[in-house]
Amino acid sequence: MDYSSIFSYMYTEIALIGVIVATLIFDLIAGRRGRRFFQPVACVLMLLFVAGTIVPYHRETTEIFGGMYVYDPAYGIVKSILAIGTLIVFLQADSWLRREDTSFKRGEFYVLTLSTLLGMDFMISAGHFIMFFIGLELASVPMACLVAFDKYRQNSAEAGAKYILSALFSSGLMLYGISFLYGTAGTLYFDDMTARIDGSALQIMAMTFFFAGLGFKLSLVPFHLWTADTYQGAPTAVTSYLSVISKGAAAFTLMVILVKVFAPMTQYWQLMLQIVIILSITVANVFAIRQKNLKRFLAFSSISQAGYIMLAVISGTPYGMTSLIFYVLVYMAANLAAFGVIATVEQNSGGKVEMDDYNGLYGTNPKLALTMTLALFSLAGIPPFAGFFSKFFIFAAAFEKGFHVLVFIALINTVISLYYYLLVVKAMFISKSDSPIAAFRSDSGTRISLALCLAGVLALGIASSVFDGIGMFTFGL
């Protein structure tokens, strides 16, 4: 295989590097005035990137660089979904970036975000633990900068510090686990390792440590404690990126590695996941009920959603993987819509993010209230919105493999989650307020992004071809 064909399998990453370089150059040459057009430029670049990479160029799984990098059409689908999510975040970010204290460094936001995306893409395509780890770190370190982007605001700085400390801790633990793997198996290539996994005590420890590292990214209980503080303190656009894109990538990678590499230890990680799923869904629900701050509230909601995503992982089947990708897609639409509303309300009302601030929102901003409601309905899994179908598929995937009790517990938790999602709806539609948020008009980027998300919430479940289309590529599992 010559180099040109080797690189042709890495087209996503290469194109993304191209986008990053183009963004950097634009940041350098554009003056103060030119930077005002940063959002359109970044969005167009992302759009071109998505359009160019959404259709897989190769149909078969291929390993290049001696197995360091793996190409698979299903990976391509996931990368495209993440890129679309990033595009939506970009659309929502401008009203925040336009502010006095951030306007001069908006280029950094785009470059840093794209760097984390690049890291996730490499992480997904990794065929070797070192490659995987580098991807993970490439995704983590710029993320800490993003969280602390508003560094003069105490909240943001604190959130950044908590995030980077927790990330370091989890990376350390994970690296420790990987070193055990190397010690017991003598290799770090995914393909070679499977044969040398035997479920010894050391390997069990290695697996849980490795899992803890990704559990941090996914904010699964008990590795979730940083989540609420970070989500609350980080700029809202970053929070939404963190809650959707970062999670989606981690969940997918986790599934691939558990199913492929740790196949001989299936019974162990299934048990581990059962514990973590029950803890995540339940604990997050219990905390979510008491939250007054909407960003914090959505942080707990996202922890519980991550628990649901693990239901797809635990099945370990191609159907489970299809449901996982579909779930991430639907979750992305709903969660980005919710965060989009929160971000635009926050920017236009002087930083209001408390649930009580939303009292009477329907009266002043009916469209936003409606968008938020539909997004929350989808998150809660109410038919006919997409969230119902995505939940249905992951439940079916887990049920099929015999996790009946687990599915039942998850179902009960959806009832609880319905309660707190409806609390927000109640605030917007029913609760009266003396000083509701005044009517305002959001910027066009936000409106486009919300329309896209709503279209997803309404259409993804009904358009069955989406699920089937994803299903066509997950055979490789």
Place this chain on the structure above:
Amino acid sequence: MEHTILILLLPFLSFILIGLLGTRLKPTAAGAIGTVVTAIVAVLSYWTAFAYFGAGRDAGTGLFPTLMPWNAVWLPFGGDLHIDMGILLDPISVMMLIVISTVSLMVHIYSFGYMKGERGFQRYYAFLSLFTMSMLGLVVATNIFQMYVFWELVGVSSYLLIGFYYTKKEAIAASKKAFIVTRFADLGFLIGILIYGFYTGTFSFTPDAPALGAAKAMLPLALGLMFVGGAGKSAMFPLHIWLPDAMEGPTPVSALIHAATMVVAGVYLVARMFPLFIGFAPEVLHVTAYVGAFTALYAAIVACVQSDIKRVLAFSTISQIGFMIVALGVCTSADPHQGGLGYMASMFHLFTHAMFKALLFLGAGCIIHAVHSNEMSAMGGLRKYMPLTHVTFLVACLAIAGIWPLSGFFSKDEILAACFSFSPVMGWVMTFIAGLTAFYMFRLYFNIFWGNENKELHAEHRPHEAPLTMTVPLVFLAAVTLFAGWIPFGEFISSDGQAYHIHIDWKVATISLCVAAAGIALATWMYMREDRKVADGLAARFSGLHKAAYHRFYIDEIYQFITHRIIFACISAPVAWFDRHVVDGFFNMLASVTQKVSWGIRNMQSGYVQRYGIWFLGGALGLTVILLLI
């Protein structure tokens, strides 16, 4: 034929447009949008029919081809089972396109006058568009499941339109009744569809031979259950109770939905599944014939004594649909020359009945518009005030009575001929009902236009002829009724798809003409004069029977008894108790436990990052220990 998609798309867009703009649109603008769109749909339908039948039969098979200009897989299931959405053109669906678009257009135009000044004029037109779209989608469905989807949409739009006057208590009750009764029947339909899909592995109307062989034993059950759904929509006894009440809706709606189109959906369903009925479940088909005959008889008797003119028409509709079902049910083979005549007769009657029954309802609408009442007692002698309505109404009455040369004569003759060839008893029973039809229709006619005039009321409010928007549809439909009988219907539609040359069976025709004439004569004798000695005398003499018939033989009361005393009291109340105390109790417990736990563990989220680290490490080690211990 790709343009057929517009036939569905345009009314849908019109519904969205009028529905979303709502009162921001001027009433006339909303009406104009709806009417123009329906007119385009009608033109497209006629064009489709012209092109379809004009293209001629396939030279090899001698059949009109079955076309699917659009079809897409919508919901695939495991295996080969999938639900499609598309458009199917074959002789009966093309014929239905004509019927629906014609009547719908007439009703759209008519409503301009009838609904003028009503509150919610825009809403009315939006619903009309929705209904038109749903009904058209139902008839062009490519598979049984698509049909079901549109079937339910039709039910919803019917519900919305019956309850159009939502401030009126009776209208609300009627709309709920219609929806619940038909939904109840649709449950049977759905189960039938699922059985059908499960055993044949497809939702297509025409499964291939191996699939049919495999499902052979279950097909009668599936088809029977589907007929239950059809019986609900087509108001067959004992599921007919919703239709008379549905007359609470605006009269043009009754003409469109509850006379010409939606209520014949059941007939259409049986006709659509006819090859399977005849091939695999002829006994089920004959059961439908008995159901239809009984319904026709029952409804005809009840129609003889009703005093609300719309109710008379409603029962007449039930009775005539009974005729159509009987005609399908008496088929014994797919060959129109040997026992398959009924299929063509049924479709023919569906076509002619849609026209003259819509005409009757629209005429009744003009009358109600003029005297502001549905009761016969407010009418009488109206022929002087409303000449045009009078003439067109008379044409429709003659047609439904089966008088040559109006359209009803031809289609009813074919039905009776089919019944006689099935069994003489069936033939005579249906002939008797045909006589009853003539009697009650002319009783209605004389009571409205002749007889004792309610001078007091008319002096106070002088009846007047309806405006042009209302009379033009009357004249058009009357013209169709006059000439539709001469359409060589059998050339287009027959049970085996081959051309069938209609020939009048003069023996049957003579009998039916005599019986109809007798019915009319009796009605004339009893009701044309100013005093009603005979009629009142008979009513007094058979007061028990009269009262029972007037109360529709207490079927509604029986339903009330069964639902309230038995189902509500014996089943629903205990279930409700269980729900309130056990199910709700469980969830209340869930809620209180969640609240308590929530307070209990709040210290976990302390805000100190070093504590988070401890939890993190503890969690990882804890998981390791658990995994090691098992």
